[in-house]
Amino acid sequence: MTPTETLFAKWADISAVGSAAAVLSWDQETKMPRNGHASRGQALSVLAGIHHDKLTDPALAEAIESAAEAVGDDPVLAAQIREARRTVRRATAIPGDIARRIAETQSRALAIWQQARADADFNAFEPVLGEVLELTKQEAAALVDAGVANHPYDALLDAYEPGATEAELAPLFADLRDELSPLIKQVADSGVVVDESPAKGDFPEALQEEFGTMVATALGYDFDSGRLDVSTHPFTTGFGPGDVRITWRSEPDDFRSGLFGIMHEAGHAMYEQGLPAEHANTPIGQATSLGIHESQSRLWENQVGRSKEFWTWALPKFVERFPAASGVTVDAMYKAMHTVTPSFIRVEADEATYNLHIVARFDIERQITSGDVAVRDLPELWASTYQDLLGIRPESVADGVLQDIHWAMGSIGYFPTYTLGNLIAAQLFDAAGDAIDDLPGKISSGDFAPLLGWLRDNVHRHGRSLSADQIVQQATGRPLSSEPFLHHLEATTAEVYGI
Amino acid sequence: MTPTETLFAKWADISAVGSAAAVLSWDQETKMPRNGHASRGQALSVLAGIHHDKLTDPALAEAIESAAEAVGDDPVLAAQIREARRTVRRATAIPGDIARRIAETQSRALAIWQQARADADFNAFEPVLGEVLELTKQEAAALVDAGVANHPYDALLDAYEPGATEAELAPLFADLRDELSPLIKQVADSGVVVDESPAKGDFPEALQEEFGTMVATALGYDFDSGRLDVSTHPFTTGFGPGDVRITWRSEPDDFRSGLFGIMHEAGHAMYEQGLPAEHANTPIGQATSLGIHESQSRLWENQVGRSKEFWTWALPKFVERFPAASGVTVDAMYKAMHTVTPSFIRVEADEATYNLHIVARFDIERQITSGDVAVRDLPELWASTYQDLLGIRPESVADGVLQDIHWAMGSIGYFPTYTLGNLIAAQLFDAAGDAIDDLPGKISSGDFAPLLGWLRDNVHRHGRSLSADQIVQQATGRPLSSEPFLHHLEATTAEVYGI
Incomplete structure (x- = not known):
């Protein structure tokens, strides 16, 4: 040899x-x-x-x-x-x-x-x-x-996030802090209460699974190279490009958790299914970073799954399974998917507040690593950081510093990849929209292949031969910025909350 | 250390x-x-x-x-x-x-x-x-x-089968040849045609699974330390005493294949679940031989599952799920489970003819190992051996020498363990009947714990600390013999075929 x-x-x-x-x-x-x-x-x-x-x-x-x-x-x-x-x-x-x-x-x-x-x-x-x-x-x-x-x-x-540095992340996260905290306050001050009833009802698990499977298949998740199972916490895992599995869990009275969970994991899984097969089991035959990974899940979940275009296609199919939704409009569904409410638990947070949960952890982790905070002071630091960023203060450590598994596992530095994923997703989706002729029309008609194809070409097929920064630069023509994400968020909150 | x-x-x-x-x-x-x-x-x-x-x-x-x-x-x-x-x-x-x-x-x-x-x-x-x-x-x-x-x-x-020898097996297999071939001929000559209709009907897979799960649980298979799934070929696999899984497959119009498959695999699995936990992951913490393993599956499948006592308990529960069987008697069910018909395919063979399939393979394997037969002559040797033992001659190699996976995998010497399992099962069951007060009555009332307990004590708990021969000797007070099995078979054929 x-x-x-x-x-x-x-x-x-x-x-x-x-x-x-x-x-x-x-x-x-x-x-x-x-x-x-x-x-x-x-x-x-x-x-x-x-x-x-x-x-x-x-x-x-x-x-x-x-x-x-x-x-x-x-x-x-x-x-x-x-x-x-x-x-x-x-x-x-x-x-x-x-x-x-x-x-x-x-x-x-x-x-x-x-x-x-x-x-x-x-x-x-x-x-x-x-x-x-x-x-x-x-x-x-x-x-x-x-x-x-x-x-x-x-x-x-x-x-x-190979190659990422605190110095590079800090300005991105500062943007988010500066823009999101006021935005959330504006939403609260607007007095608008979004009608979430389109998302509520009676959704038997088997029907949710059938609908979610249909959606994942339509997006491009290949069930011949994967499968869907139930688990306590949804996740994606790949054993090679021909076997990438996703899991989900459902709530019987609110379909959002199940459906967006499946779309999120399908996004992760399509990335793994699209890794270069010729480089399988080699150093570059894997995802390049968790931020890029999360961008794929978030793009399909948020940019696609919560869009009016998606629901133009999906709503009739949804009503077939759940006839009680027959009076719901695409606009009403869209609004029910863009509520903004400060809350304590990260994994239940909405698109707007989510990144402030990450900004909080990023701040605290840096203080932990530099030795500026004692372990016994973490609950109070957590509470005051939430008060500062989200305007709410957890009464219980179960809703505060104890909520996440990451630190118990020594995973310091993991949280920022969630926000990187959100930012990259928005920037990639904008670039895809520029590159694909009438992407909104295609999504409205359930034709997701052009978008998946663009992601395959610009992200998936590179595996780890390019870094996250290189992928963003090549695919979007510029370095990562918080602007596309903030623009996306301002557009949705403007429409939903009239601000 | x-x-x-x-x-x-x-x-x-x-x-x-x-x-x-x-x-x-x-x-x-x-x-x-x-x-x-x-x-x-x-x-x-x-x-x-x-x-x-x-x-x-x-x-x-x-x-x-x-x-x-x-x-x-x-x-x-x-x-x-x-x-x-x-x-x-x-x-x-x-x-x-x-x-x-x-x-x-x-x-x-x-x-x-x-x-x-x-x-x-x-x-x-x-x-x-x-x-x-x-x-x-x-x-x-x-x-x-x-x-x-x-x-x-x-x-x-x-x-x-650690320690087993051709010299030890040959007389046991000769007994079977000498007794079974005439028995099968007698059955054919009796002119009796058994009514198999009690086993036939419409059996939805989900209901079969529910019934089989109920039965396996009653026998003592612990679903907290195992699970049941569907596979093309039923099997048992253990990852440790706390995780021993079984699989099955069903036929929609004959429940025997599914139910006896589950009882068979549950028998294997209860052995693995009963291996000495204190010796898990040590050299003696495993099954002692495939013959002993097969004895556990066969005992629950044949000695228990095809008995009148079992059906005295099971038939009302069966009728609850499959009301079309409401007119069936225990005797009729018993007969439908003891048909004797020479056939080509081992895995579909009945209790009486099954061992002749093994005798045939034992004969041929010894000729292969000694070099007395050329590979190209195997189809004809197979056909003439079947003609000799079972009175039938396969027309197609698919029904003959090509039917089993074993030789393709180089597994020469594996087949005899199936027959050893049948013989050991009968001998153990006789000994359990001697040791347990009113075992037939207990089985008739669905109380399988005394039998499982006896097997735990006399077989399972020894792991590999005792050889198969030692287990048989200690548990039954004598060396392995074909007599209990042949006696069991003669009793059933006498009742079913009047011979």
């Missing part, structure tokens, strides 16, 4: 172990019987160890460096080497004993967090959260030492 | 990799979308390689021998060492290049076999079957060289 073949053979093995672990995790969330947890935990832990051992095997690093000598002027191979090096560097940067302590502590923290949230008891969570955050700081320091990034927070961000 | 702890830690890792592979296989047969095959095949192949590498790692062999020094008079640890050595010896006996050629050839043979069976074209299958059988002979020779067994066929048998 040539050095390049050796590299790809080793990478394919690593990818296969990751794929196996993903199957086990999917099964755990969707099919596993109650008593399966013990053996599943052990199997996942062993696979994680094997995955890590293979990634940090010196023979892999050697294969990468040998293959690097053959790059010449082959840009694809150069990207493969760059991404292989990046992944291996992150994996090898963390000393084995810290990696094991992180895994053990996170696992313990997760169980304690679940109970503490149920009990709304921050004191119970505080000690182990302190341990997790201390280890996360050690991890960040090790990553900085290894040259992954120049600053600790950037080193953590880089795990989810 | 002590040497013993090291051994168990290594074994737990190996077991976890095997468990992960089993989850992937289950998913492949029950949930995987059509286009998932490529990445799944790769993931399974990588896991198989890791499993093999870990089993043949010299450090494991060293850990076993170090732990062996600590055995003293601890019989459990002695059994652990014995079974660890046995497993490692088999894995290391096959040279790596032969193991890889076997895997590659079997994978190719499987695809060719599927097409050849569909086309009823033995010529298409003959070359690759020749390769598989040649490699299997090389494997057997390597196993004999490694001291696994004294004779090639025994070395192959040992993979499925």
